[in-house]
Amino acid sequence: MDKPPLDGQRRKEVLRQCLSVGVATGTYGISFGALSVAAGLSLWQTIALSALLFSGASQFAVVGIVAAGGSGAAAVATSTLLGMRNGLYGLQMSRLLGVSGLRRVAAAQLTIDESTAVGVVQPERSAQRLGFWGTGLAVYVMWNVMTIVGAVVGNALGDPKRFGLDAAAPAAFCALLWPRLKRGDARAVAAVSAVIALVVAPHAPAGIPVLVAALAAIVAGLLPQRVGGAPA
């Protein structure tokens, strides 16, 4: 496969996108760090989640479920279900990147919403690769640095309830959910799963209602697609 080098102008353009996404996304690592220590995870456990798990929604889910008194198994299961989309991103990126060995391991670790999005929107193959690696690395560095800042600040704040940190977690989930609600079927799934979770909540240990609600996604995915349901 031929890949003509990018000219200077395009290279700059792509790198600027990588950096702006890296800064915008990385900055909210600060809220993850603060919520994580408020949930009772240590500084090192918080750092480990950002460095090793490196997938925002899954990380917020782990600390959210731990904070609510849910079991480790429920936290791991929710985190893993949330991470399944990264496998599909990997499928897309493996075609564009053509990587093997250690580079493949690095690419896999950097495979998240943002790096995939910036990668796949580029028209040229070399820009796709630059977009993916640039964004992945920028987010990785910013996310991990800001996680530490958030954890240190969060530790200093003390009682999380006083500063409304228990409202910060659902707000963070809501902000992660928001861009996924453009389609009508997504909004229906969101509404149904919220109701399921609230109905199950009084009858099941913390963390389980969210997993039961995931059934809504599986049912919606298995249903035959309506004709004319064009993707937005």
Added chain:
Amino acid sequence: MTLWTTVLLASGLAFALKLLGYVVPHHLLDRPVVSRVTAMLPVALLSALVAVQTFTGQGGVFTLDARAAGLGVAVVALRFRAPFLLVVVLAAATAGTLRALSWG
């Protein structure tokens, strides 16, 4: 399960899923039903997390308190396309302020 086990197990599984896309034969994952379910999973899970963490209290009982006001402010901020961090800070500030005024 200790906290460290939870952290490392969740991290290991997350990485395994990411790597899976790079190593399994494409035809196994490249099916419409797989992509529909994986697109809907985050929607269902995130929505359920929002609901449970905003509207349940001790024992999972339905509860309306300062967190609901925080979420309301977050939704308004999102409608105005506020950046992530601002949304989170506004929600926390709303709930924190209401509590300081001893409401919720």
